[in-house]
Amino acid sequence: MSVPNPSRLGHARPRPPAPAQHLKLVEGRRRRGWPVRSPGARSLAAVAAAVLVVFGVVALHAELAQRQFSIDRLDQQLAQQEARYQPQRLQVAQLGSPSRIVSIAEGTLGMREPTSVTYLTPTAASVARAGRHAPPPPRRPTAKAIPAPAGDANWPQVKSVLAGAP
Amino acid sequence: MFAMLLTMGVAFLLIVGRLVFVQGINAHRYLAVGQSEWTHTVTLAAERGAILDRNGDELAVSVPRTTIYADPHQVSDPRGEATALAPLLGVAESRLQSELSADAGFVYLARTQPSSVADAVAKLDLPGVYSLQEPKRFNPAGQLALPLLGQVGTDGYGLSGLEAKYNSILTGTPGKMVEEMDPQGGQIPGGLQEYQAPRPGQDLVLTIDEPLQYETEQALAEALVASRGKSGIALLMDRRTGDLLAVADLTMPTPAVPMTMAEPPAVPMTIPSATAGGKPAVGPQPVEAPDASAFDEVYEPGSVNKLITISGALQSGVIVPSDHFVIPNTYQVAGTTFHDAESHPTEFWSVTDILANSSNIGTIQIAERLGKQRLLHYLSAYGIGHRSDIDFPGESQGLLPTYWSGTTLPTLAFGQGIAVTAIQMLAAYNTIANGGVYVPPRLVLGTVDGRGDLHYLPHPAPHRVVSTTVADQMRTMLEQVVAVGTGTSAAVPPYTVAGKTGTSNVPKAGGYEMGHYVASFAGYVPAEDPAITAMVQIYDTPDFGATASAPAFATIARDALTELKVPPAHKLPPAPGVPLATTSSANPFGELPSGPLPTPVPSTAPSTTAAPSRGAPPSAKQPSLPAAPATTTTTVAPRSDRPRRH
Numbered sequence: 035m036s037v038p039n040p041s042r043l044g045h046a047r048p049r050p051p052a053p054a055q056h057l058k059l060v061e062g063r064r065r066r067g068w069p070v071r072s073p074g075a076r077s078l079a080a081v082a083a084a085v086l087v088v089f090g091v092v093a094l095h096a097e098l099a100q101r102q103f104s105i106d107r108l109d110q111q112l113a114q115q116e117a118r119y120q121p122q123r124l125q126v127a128q129l130g131s132p133s134r135i136v137s138i139a140e141g142t143l144g145m146r147e148p149t150s151v152t153y154l155t156p157t158a159a160s161v162a163r164a165g166r167h168a169p170p171p172p173r174r175p176t177a178k179a180i181p182a183p184a185g186d187a188n189w190p191q192v193k194s195v196l197a198g199a200p
Numbered sequence: 201m202f203a204m205l206l207t208m209g210v211a212f213l214l215i216v217g218r219l220v221f222v223q224g225i226n227a228h229r230y231l232a233v234g235q236s237e238w239t240h241t242v243t244l245a246a247e248r249g250a251i252l253d254r255n256g257d258e259l260a261v262s263v264p265r266t267t268i269y270a271d272p273h274q275v276s277d278p279r280g281e282a283t284a285l286a287p288l289l290g291v292a293e294s295r296l297q298s299e300l301s302a303d304a305g306f307v308y309l310a311r312t313q314p315s316s317v318a319d320a321v322a323k324l325d326l327p328g329v330y331s332l333q334e335p336k337r338f339n340p341a342g343q344l345a346l347p348l349l350g351q352v353g354t355d356g357y358g359l360s361g362l363e364a365k366y367n368s369i370l371t372g373t374p375g376k377m378v379e380e381m382d383p384q385g386g387q388i389p390g391g392l393q394e395y396q397a398p399r400p401g402q403d404l405v406l407t408i409d410e411p412l413q414y415e416t417e418q419a420l421a422e423a424l425v426a427s428r429g430k431s432g433i434a435l436l437m438d439r440r441t442g443d444l445l446a447v448a449d450l451t452m453p454t455p456a457v458p459m460t461m462a463e464p465p466a467v468p469m470t471i472p473s474a475t476a477g478g479k480p481a482v483g484p485q486p487v488e489a490p491d492a493s494a495f496d497e498v499y500e501p502g503s504v505n506k507l508i509t510i511s512g513a514l515q516s517g518v519i520v521p522s523d524h525f526v527i528p529n530t531y532q533v534a535g536t537t538f539h540d541a542e543s544h545p546t547e548f549w550s551v552t553d554i555l556a557n558s559s560n561i562g563t564i565q566i567a568e569r570l571g572k573q574r575l576l577h578y579l580s581a582y583g584i585g586h587r588s589d590i591d592f593p594g595e596s597q598g599l600l601p602t603y604w605s606g607t608t609l610p611t612l613a614f615g616q617g618i619a620v621t622a623i624q625m626l627a628a629y630n631t632i633a634n635g636g637v638y639v640p641p642r643l644v645l646g647t648v649d650g651r652g653d654l655h656y657l658p659h660p661a662p663h664r665v666v667s668t669t670v671a672d673q674m675r676t677m678l679e680q681v682v683a684v685g686t687g688t689s690a691a692v693p694p695y696t697v698a699g700k701t702g703t704s705n706v707p708k709a710g711g712y713e714m715g716h717y718v719a720s721f722a723g724y725v726p727a728e729d730p731a732i733t734a735m736v737q738i739y740d741t742p743d744f745g746a747t748a749s750a751p752a753f754a755t756i757a758r759d760a761l762t763e764l765k766v767p768p769a770h771k772l773p774p775a776p777g778v779p780l781a782t783t784s785s786a787n788p789f790g791e792l793p794s795g796p797l798p799t800p801v802p803s804t805a806p807s808t809t810a811a812p813s814r815g816a817p818p819s820a821k822q823p824s825l826p827a828a829p830a831t832t833t834t835t836v837a838p839r840s841d842r843p844r845r846h
Contacts, residue, residue, distance in 0.1 A: 116264070120261070120262070121263050123258065123263075124258070128340040130257060131342065131344070132341065132413075132414035133342060133414060
């Protein structure tokens with residue numbers, strides 16, 4: 035459609051221009067996650083974020099400090115327990131010292147060393163009898179031969195049922 | 201304008217130069233200075249390892265204690281603080297006041313105090329008074345085995361004995377902690393922290409058996425008192441392994457011999473002496489010797505040395521056990537007269553008789569067949585003249601003659617003119633007990649690391665000295681010594697004991713102390729299958745080996761056999777070809793020394809060997825040996841070693 039020529043209309047009221055046919059009104063789209071478009075809101079958000087970060091760091095340090103105090107407390111407890119253990123270890127050793135035991139045995143309990151010692155030695159016959167009638171030793175799959183106590187040459191004869199077992 | 205620019209340029213260059221100097225060249229120094237301002241380094245003391253016996257019982261252990269110290273610069277009222285501290289610390293008020301007024305930044309007030317004292321001091325909250333942790337060494341069994349264990353200084357450093365020898369193993373590695381501190385002295389959380397954990401020292405495990413050590417010391421103490429000896433040594437060894445189960449070194453206290461420990465023993469040894477009133481009275485008590493005499497001190501062994509002469513002669517084939525010798529009452533060698541313990545008519549003795557009766561003349565004749573070189577060879581093979589593999593601090597290697605006169609061989613044969621340590625003689629008898637194989641003595645089993653794992657220390661290999669045949673022959677002879685000879689007091693029925701008595705004179709400058717003897721007994725039991733070898737030596741006693749030492753051997757052996765649960769063994773027949781003793785001329789008192797030895801005759805002959813031992817005073821220079829005079833009886837100069845401390 036042709037545009038009217040104002041010079042041919044003379045004093046006629048101008049008509050509003052007709053909208054371009056190729057344009058139409060469309061609703062504006064919201065940008066995801068960024069509802070605020072104004073510069074002031076952005077600044078506010080940045081400050082809030084900064085404050086959060088700072089608070090986070092502070093909280094982290096506070097947590098660190100708390101943990102440090104816990105560690106210090108545990109270290110102190112450890113040192114205290116170690117300080118308790120060593121004297122008690124000494125006390126146990128002192129309580130078990132031979133001189134103390136003998137002193138109590140003789141002084142308090144009235145015990146005395148025997149003046150003579152009698153050794154019972156089994157006869158060869160009784161040893162042989164014990165060996166013949168001895169029950170078979172229990173089966174121990176993982177048992178290994180235990181060497182006789184030092185100086186006890188008669189171990190296999192006297193205690194044949196126990197030979198090879200603890 | 202130019203001048204201004206020049207001035208500015210120079211100034212700028214100076215500044216840049218200074219910057220380079222500070223930031224570049226000396227950066228480390230300034231960083232260190234800065235760090236020292238805000239960091240605090242704490243040295244974390246390492247725990248000293250314990251010394252344990254073979255059963256794991258503590259013989260020496262360190263316990264954390266508190267040391268009280270002060271910074272006098274911060275003390276505002278020295279007198280008042282001294283008054284408050286004196287009753288708590290047990291230190292004189294005047295001394296404390298002096299310390300607190302000193303012009304110093306650090307003074308010790310009391311070291312290694314128990315926690316009760318530390319807590320009481322802390323409650324006072326005195327300005328300038330602080331505390332720190334310091335360990336203190338304790339011996340839970342009192343003086344037991346103290347010469348062996350040694351002592352530790354206040355700073356935790358081993359000063360003597362095993363504490364000194366194994367100091368590097370027992371001392372741990374200190375750690376450190378570096379932390380950032382605020383101006384108030386509090387640690388900055390999250391600040392610089394460097395932590396290096398201390399490594400505790402390793403524990404030392406000995407071969408010593410604590411109960412046997414106690415029993416041995418008690419038996420030795422009784423023997424010392426009964427024999428009126430000045431000092432004594434008793435050793436107990438596991439025959440097979442060479443492990444020393446007990447090493448006892450005791451001495452009677454004298455003003456010259458200080459007590460070895462400041463603290464009294466937990467339970468003193470009480471040896472009651474019978475009185476006329478019937479009530480036992482406690483006389484002077486033996487105390488632990490100042491050092492480990494079993495290793496450090498030498499003595500002339502006397503007749504116990506005949507084991508080496510006779511076994512060497514048997515091994516060399518110069519004699520057989522059935523050989524008989526004519527034994528006169530006196531015997532001349534190089535113009536010097538030798539005799540046996542007591543007068544006797546001319547006898548016709550076998551080798552067994554010679555040993556059973558401890559005949560010097562018979563032994564001299566055997567040594568003459570053996571000869572000097574072979575005798576020296578066997579002395580060395582048995583370990584005489586060498587330090588043991590234990591290598592105890594201050595251990596002596598003994599003394600052998602390097603200058604030989606006509607009388608050196610005979611005196612050496614019966615154990616005079618030579619100086620040995622007790623451990624050497626014990627190892628020699630253990631060689632026969634082991635069928636002729638020398639088993640090196642061992643004192644330290646190993647170490648225990650932080651994880652509790654035991655690491656055995658290497659043990660040198662044994663070596664053969666004489667054949668099993670010769671060892672068996674010696675067994676028979678030594679059994680006869682105890683059965684019918686001079687060593688009957690060492691019998692431990694129903695066990696069979698094989699051993700030998702020994703009695704020698706105590707040397708003095710220029711001669712010997714008459715009536716003063718070194719009495720010893722060495723042996724093993726059961727003779728058929730020995731479990732233990734032991735020896736007892738009493739120094740400077742009027743008694744002889746048979747009465748002073750042999751009974752103590754019997755007591756120690758019985759205690760050990762009971763503790764180790766060793767049953768009596770079936771008696772073995774005598775070794776083939778070895779006759780039993782046919783005569784026993786030993787008097788009821790046992791063996792006697794061979795009387796006054798020849799006195800020195802001034803001569804130009806060079807003096808005998810002995811390099812004076814370490815620590816011997818100049819006056820102990822060895823006199824010369826006499827040149828062989830024609831017929832007169834003379835005394836052989838003593839080849840004395842470092843004098844015993846009495």
